[in-house]
Amino acid sequence: MTDVRTPAAENPAVDRTRNSETAHKGWSKFDTTWMLGLYGTAIGAGTLFLPINAGVGGFWPLLILALLAFPMTFFAHRGLTRFVLSGRSGDITEVVEEHFGIGAGKLITLLYFFAIFPILLVYSVALTNTLSSFLEHQLHIAPPPRAVLSLALILGLMAIVRCGQSVIVKAMSVLVYPFVAALLLLGISLIPNWNGAFFASAQEPMEMSVFLKTLWLAIPVMVFSFNHSPIISAFAVEQKQRYGDQAERKSSGILAMAHGMMVVTVMFFCFSCVLALSPADLAAAKAQNISILSYLANHFQTPVIAYAAPLIALVAITKSFLGHYIGASEGFQGMIVKSLRSRGRVMSASWLNRATALFMILSCWAVATFNPSILGMIETLGGPVIACLLFLMPMYAIRRVPALGQYSGQVSNVFVVLIGLIALSAIIYSVLP
Numbered sequence: 001m002t003d004v005r006t007p008a009a010e011n012p013a014v015d016r017t018r019n020s021e022t023a024h025k026g027w028s029k030f031d032t033t034w035m036l037g038l039y040g041t042a043i044g045a046g047t048l049f050l051p052i053n054a055g056v057g058g059f060w061p062l063l064i065l066a067l068l069a070f071p072m073t074f075f076a077h078r079g080l081t082r083f084v085l086s087g088r089s090g091d092i093t094e095v096v097e098e099h100f101g102i103g104a105g106k107l108i109t110l111l112y113f114f115a116i117f118p119i120l121l122v123y124s125v126a127l128t129n130t131l132s133s134f135l136e137h138q139l140h141i142a143p144p145p146r147a148v149l150s151l152a153l154i155l156g157l158m159a160i161v162r163c164g165q166s167v168i169v170k171a172m173s174v175l176v177y178p179f180v181a182a183l184l185l186l187g188i189s190l191i192p193n194w195n196g197a198f199f200a201s202a203q204e205p206m207e208m209s210v211f212l213k214t215l216w217l218a219i220p221v222m223v224f225s226f227n228h229s230p231i232i233s234a235f236a237v238e239q240k241q242r243y244g245d246q247a248e249r250k251s252s253g254i255l256a257m258a259h260g261m262m263v264v265t266v267m268f269f270c271f272s273c274v275l276a277l278s279p280a281d282l283a284a285a286k287a288q289n290i291s292i293l294s295y296l297a298n299h300f301q302t303p304v305i306a307y308a309a310p311l312i313a314l315v316a317i318t319k320s321f322l323g324h325y326i327g328a329s330e331g332f333q334g335m336i337v338k339s340l341r342s343r344g345r346v347m348s349a350s351w352l353n354r355a356t357a358l359f360m361i362l363s364c365w366a367v368a369t370f371n372p373s374i375l376g377m378i379e380t381l382g383g384p385v386i387a388c389l390l391f392l393m394p395m396y397a398i399r400r401v402p403a404l405g406q407y408s409g410q411v412s413n414v415f416v417v418l419i420g421l422i423a424l425s426a427i428i429y430s431v432l433p
Contacts, residue, residue, distance in 0.1 A: 027253075030242065031250070031253075031254050031257075032173070033169055033170055033173045034169065034173075034235060034238070034239075034254050034258075035173075035254050035257050035258045035261070036172065036173030036176045036177075036258075037168075037169040037170075037172045037173050037231065037235070037323065038228050038231065038235065038254070038255065038258040039176050039180075039228075039258050039261055039262055040172035040173060040175060040176045040179075040319040040320070040322070040323055041172065041228035041230060041231045041319070041320060041322075041323025041324065042073075042225075042226050042227055042228035042258075042262055042323075043176075043179070043225075043226070043262055043265075043266060043316070043320075044123075044316045044317060044319065044320030045123075045126060045291075045313050045316045045317050045320065046224065046225050047183070047225060047266055047269070047316065048291035048292055048293055048309075048312070048313060048316070049291055049292065050221065050222075050225045050266065050270055050292075051269070051270045051273035051274050051282075051292045052282055052285045052286050052291075052292055052295070053218070053221045053286070054218055054221055054222065054225075054270060055198070055270065055273070055274040055277075055282050056279070056282045056283055056286050057214035057215070057218055058201045058202070058204075058206065058214065058279065059198060059199060059201050059202035060202060060206070060211065061211065061214045061215045061218055062270075062271075062274065064215060065215070065218055065219070065221075065222050066263075066267050066270075066271070068219075068222065068419075069222055069226065069262075069263045069267060070259055070260065070263045071412075071415065072219075072222070072223065072415070072416075072419045073222075073223070073226040073227075073259050073262070073263075074255060074256060074259040075412045075415060075416045076223075076390050076391050076394075076416050076419070076420070077228065077229065077232055077255055077259070077390070078251075078252055078255055079391075079394035079395060079398070079407075079413070079416055080092075080229060080232045080389070080390055080393075080394045081232055081235065081236045081239075081248075081251050081252075081255065082248060082394065082398075082404065082407060083095065083393070083394040083397050083404065084232065084233050084236035084237065085236050085239070085240055085247055085248055085251070086099070086397070086401060086403040086404050087099070087403075090237075091233040091234065091237055091330050091334070092112065092232075092233035092236075092330070093105065093108070093109040093112065093233075093330065093331065093334030093337075093338070094334070096108040096109065097109075097338070099397060099400075099401045099403075102338075102342075105338060106335075106338050108389070108393070109331060109334040109335055109338060110331075110335060111385050111388075111389065112327070112330075112331045112334070112385075112389060113328065113331025113332055113334070113335060114331075114382065114385065115382040115385035115386045115389065116230045116324055116327040116328045116331060116382075116386075117328045117331065117332070117363075118382050119230075119324050119328075119382065120321065120324045120325060120328045120360070120364065121363065121364060121367045121368075123317050123320055123321040123324065124150065124153075124154060124321070124364040124365075124367055124368040125367060125368050125371055126313075126317050127153050127314065127317045127318065127321065127368070128146065128149055128150040128153060128368045128369075128371075129371070130310050130313050130314055130317065131143070131149065131153065131310075131314060132146070132149060133310060134310035134311070134314070138306070138307050138310060146368075146369055146371070147365075147369045150364075150365055150368035150369050151365050151369075153368070154361055154364050154365050154368065155361070157318070157321055157322065157325075158357060158360070158361055160322065161322070161325055161329075161357070161360075162357065165234060165326060168322050168323075168325070168326060171319075171322060172319045172322050172323055175315050175318060175319040176319065178315055179312065179315050179316055179319070180261075180265055182308065182312045182315075183265055183266070183268075183269045183312075184265060184268070184269070186269065186272075186293070186305070186308070187268050187269040187272035187273070188272070190272045190273060190275075190276040190296070191272065193276040193300065194272070194275040194276055195275070195276070195278070197277070197278035197279065198274050198275055198277070198278065198279065199275075201279050216422060216425075216426050217426050217429070217430065219419065219422050219423050219426055220383065220387075220423045220426050220427050220430070223387070223390075223419070223423045224383065224386070225266070226259070226262050226263075226266075227386065227390065228258075228323065229327070229386060229389065229390045230323060230324045230326060230327025230328065231323045231324075231326050231327060233327065233330055234326050234327075234330065235251065235254075236251060239251040239254075273292050273296065276296070277295075277296075277299070281295070281299065291309065291313070293305055293308070293309035293312065293313075294306075294309055297309060325360065328360070329356045329360065332356050332359060332360075333352055333356055336352060336355065337352070380427070380430070380431050383427040383431075384424055384427050384428060387420055387423045387424045387427060388420070388424065390420070391416050391417065391419060391420025391421075391423065391424075392417065392420045392421075392424075394416075395413050395416055395417050395420070398413060
């Protein structure tokens with residue numbers, strides 16, 4: 001894989017004139033590719049659980065969450081993008097060190113890696129389980145041994161990774177099309193089954209304390225359903241390389257388009273599923289801990305959805321794996337670079353990429369093969385770190401770093417901090433015994 005930090009680090013002198021001219025040409029294929037790449041990282045298999053997790057609380061909490069979805073995801077990711085753009089060069093691990101010092105740089109890089117890497121492991125397991133189940137139950141083919149199947153899947157994904165970051169983003173953008181089409185078609189196909197059961201829940205009285213607690217605990221669900229922080233650093237670095245001084249304006253526009261697409265497609269799918277079921281159905285689906293597609297297939301006795309569900313899940317997991325790989329490899333390489341730098345040593349980019357690829361293959365293969373039960377806990381514990389990195393650190397930097405001073409005093413900053421604190425407290429509350 002191409003080292004995501006190498007271009008910015010080795011070529012800080014950007015052709016400002018050429019970049020400014022390019023930026024003023026309007027929307028480009030480059031922008032579309034990144035918009036779809038951001039969408040692909042954010043919208044994954046978790047979307048198939050969102051209608052259950054967000055809808056089980058009732059009509060009013062879901063409506064408020066839908067209204068908050070765009071601002072709380074756009075402003076947070078824009079803040080993180082601005083933070084990376086504020087550095088002289090390099091990815092997020094280098095920018096943190098530049099602004100907060102070597103010690104803080106090492107700590108944040110470590111946290112960044114351990115917030116994203118476990119999610120990569122979870123996707124490795126989920127991909128293996130989904131394909132194995134599809135072969136056995138839908139195609140009636142005996143799946144190969146788990147070690148062989150997981151290795152083949154990991155090596156296939158790594159073949160894409162080895163082609164470089166631009167190929168990863170393009171692959172993700174291509175995978176977005178069938179995923180979006182499937183979401184929209186499924187949402188439309190459920191329209192004849194819409195009923196008034198969910199709307200009726202809006203008429204039922206709900207105590208304010210219950211309403212606020214439901215909303216409080218549901219906010220992290222929405223935050224992480226649209227989270228694509230693992231790819232933001234690479235996104236910002238490429239914007240700076242291509243657009244120079246116009247990078248912030250262009251990246252904000254791409255983010256706005258990506259988040260608009262996320263909210264419209266996912267919330268339509270979410271509302272369509274919720275309106276086709278009753279609150280009791282949603283509670284039953286949550287109790288069974290299955291995706292909304294699996295529940296719909298069983299509920300309406302539709303074989304098409306039973307076949308479509310695993311295929312959609314495979315596409316969703318694959319593109320999310322690729323997007324999270326960029327962030328995980330960035331963190332892993334950052335840890336190695338900083339460790340060697342403190343000893344006065346340097347590793348070449350080629351060897352760094354090889355070491356990263358080998359570590360990722362072996363770790364993902366091992367975890368996907370053994371399928372440990374602690375994965376869910378590890379993923380949950382990474383939630384607070386992601387909330388801090390995505391919501392709180394960029395807002396702290398805006399207050400403390402002169403290069404970001406131009407963004408201070410905005411109302412959106414207060415909103416991001418508030419959502420970050422709510423999400424952080426809800427996550428911690430949820431994992432407490």
